[in-house]
Amino acid sequence: MDIKLGYIILYVENIEKSITFYRDMLGFPVKMQVESYTEFDTGATTLAINTRESVRNLTDLPIPSGKRTEQTSEIGLVTEDVEGLIEQLRSQDVPILLEPVQKPWGQTVAYVSDPDGHFIEICSPIT
Structure with a gap:
């Protein structure tokens, strides 16, 4: 299958x-x-x-x-320029839930919210 x-x-x-x-x-x-x-x-x-x-x-x-306040899932969007996309979204008043941070495994990760409160992870590719 x-x-x-x-x-x-x-x-x-x-x-x-x-x-x-x-x-x-x-x-x-x-x-x-x-x-x-x-x-x-x-x-x-x-x-x-x-x-x-x-x-x-x-x-x-x-x-x-x-709008949902509890979360049980997220969408992951991968980009080479996490910081740039976060700044673009910030300038459009998109709620930034977590500023870009580098994870121990080398990936940069940030979180935003869409109009319905869905969590969206903005992250760099895992190398």
Whole structure:
């Protein structure tokens, strides 16, 4: 059996704010958009967003409303220029949760928050 990660879908409250964040602030091109579902071209794995309301209507799953304050996952975005991306996001008033730090294994890591409170790790490649 051959399994690969195809996409990640984040549930959001405000689709316009989230599109602005991922497309305009992080620079991911929109790959596809159908109603409230939007996919971004991020490389090998697609990042998608959809409204919590839409997912509830489509699936009947118990998707909670509102910005989440508890976290059980994060998205990792890899860049050669962690500090530069953090400064760019800071200038656009993106909440910086953790300033860039170098880990003992040599990787530089920082954390930001998207409009719905999802944690996003901005990190250098692991060498």
